[in-house]
């Protein structure tokens with residue numbers, strides 16, 4: 043491998059790796075590839091602009107009569123950017139985005155062409171949808187599927203090295219309106235939550251007429267970067283996105299010197315290129331740094347409205363892969379590309395903006411704001427405790443099992459971290475009664491008029507909690523690095539909508555009965571805390587004691603995807619999704635099918651790949667070494683001492699035999715499509731092969747080592 047590595051470094055030094063200084067005016071550059079409201083204001087008639095602005099900001103229905111004008115303006119803008127094609131850009135249930143390009147050309151009936159793009163082209167598309175997963179929702183022969191324009195996420199220009207394309211974010215549904223994608227239920231869950239938050243807002247005297255509530259999202263994206271030559275020499279990375287073999291190198295993350303370390307020039311070149319591209323796409327990339335594991339990094343954007351935040355995250359992942367490729371690197375977005383060191387996640391920073399335009403998870407400085415905050419906080423506690431299993435479903439995948447189900451953060455037990463001050467307040471609400479002193483020495487009484495002022499940073503950080511309050515938002519840390527964050531947020535929105543709905547039902551009933559609002563709210567929150575406080579845990583979530591404690595508390599611990607997926611069949615989980623119009627029963631069933639199938643597919647693929655690599659690369663290399671050892675021992679004969687070599691030969695021979703029988707067992711599991719046995723078979727095979735890697739000479743071992751991949755990316 044050393045030669046390949048030298049070649050790639052040589053090639054890289056010859057490439058122009060540097061971005062040069064950024065000479066453009068950043069505010070002008072930001073969003074230059076986006077058909078934003080700012081652009082629309084310049085190119086649309088006032089009537090069309092007002093109409094589309096209303097649709098985007100207030101979330102209303104699209105006025106079809108302006109579609110032609112918007113389409114024409116969008117086409118002209120795209121052509122000015124060099125686009126020749128447009129595509130409806132959508133998120134089918136494959137986990138990645140999809141696009142089918144159409145050029146703008148049409149016959150002009152005079153022997154030439156015109157460039158056409160109509161309102162109909164903009165609003166609706168019909169991709170040939172027969173090969174997308176539908177989970178039994180449709181038969182292949184009647185596979186009509188429609189993409190529909192989502193004006194709340196702006197169209198953008200994708201600039202590739204070979205082509206420039208206008209991308210129009212769309213949702214994707216079947217002939218009968220059934221959701222076939224990730225965006226449709228996300229949008230439905232957003233309106234469900236908006237409806238309930240507005241209901242609650244009325245109790246606080248907030249004007250909700252013509253207003254809506256919405257969520258915000260800032261997904262922190264972790265990733266690995268390795269040399270492209272190393273990536274291409276690893277069939278496991280190419281086929282599965284993670285290494286199926288490889289022993290931990292002497293140096294990994296034990297010195298804790300990579301986290302926030304100085305960024306090396308080659309990586310900085312990548313990050314700078316990434317930021318500039320993302321800014322051009324209107325994606326507010328804010329933070330870049332080295333992560334804990336060697337070769338691991340993170341990018342974090344400023345929060346945006348949820349739907350856009352999800353779309354942008356999907357673009358971020360694509361742009362990361364492209365830029366890495368351009369720079370002789372490979373970007374790994376798998377949740378666990380390397381065993382023995384940290385995997386990657388996507389911290390899902392989620393919050394709720396009410397119809398008053400304010401962040402309701404900001405504790406606030408006035409009692410009025412505190413009441414909204416504490417009510418929403420209690421609703422979230424109730425939601426997460428009641429539907430922890432469903433939240434786990436939203437982050438279930440074969441890749442993420444390596445983080446959630448293994449010895450790595452965050453654990454599969456969904457609990458909430460609140461920090462000392464909020465926990466203290468929660469405990470006081472639970473006790474109820476008159477005012478008591480808080481940790482800050484104020485008074486506390488849950489009522490609109492008498493809530494205490496909370497300091498801005500009400501919590502310390504707890505990096506081990508899967509669901510942590512971090513100032514003015516909740517951070518759901520169980521989302522996998524490679525996952526589309528839609529599912530997790532769709533579930534979060536829905537379960538919080540349900541909890542808020544329950545609170546509103548009670549408040550309405552109490553109001554009818556003539557009860558005092560403050561007393562009524564206090565009692566409701568008190569009851570919620572009494573019932574659901576078991577989900578609050580401020581300790582170390584990685585500690586083995588937590589597993590025992592969580593079991594005592596009755597919290598679910600769904601370690602694997604198959605276990606987690608079963609939870610979607612629970613009556614309460616189906617009911618909550620159906621009640622809020624997020625997914626119908628058949629849509630839920632189809633998603634279960636798709637996810638279960640995807641899980642088995644990944645295991646079979648990985649098992650197949652592992653068996654191939656073991657049989658055709660690693661065992662033959664080990665046999666070659668075995669032969670060399672045997673030949674040497676034979677040729678040395680009685681002349682020299684060979685005791686140590688014989689011992690080594692014995693060890694290598696035993697491991698080869700063990701590996702061969704482990705491959706046999708894995709192949710037997712593969713023949714039966716038995717996912718659980720494939721997982722355990724791969725793990726077993728890996729142990730014997732990784733031991734061989736520690737014995738076979740490096741020049742015979744056909745795969746780049748962990749040390750080469752992780753420590754030699756610059």
Ligand SMILES: [Mg+2]
Nearest residue numbers: 262264333340
């Ligand atoms: Mg991080």
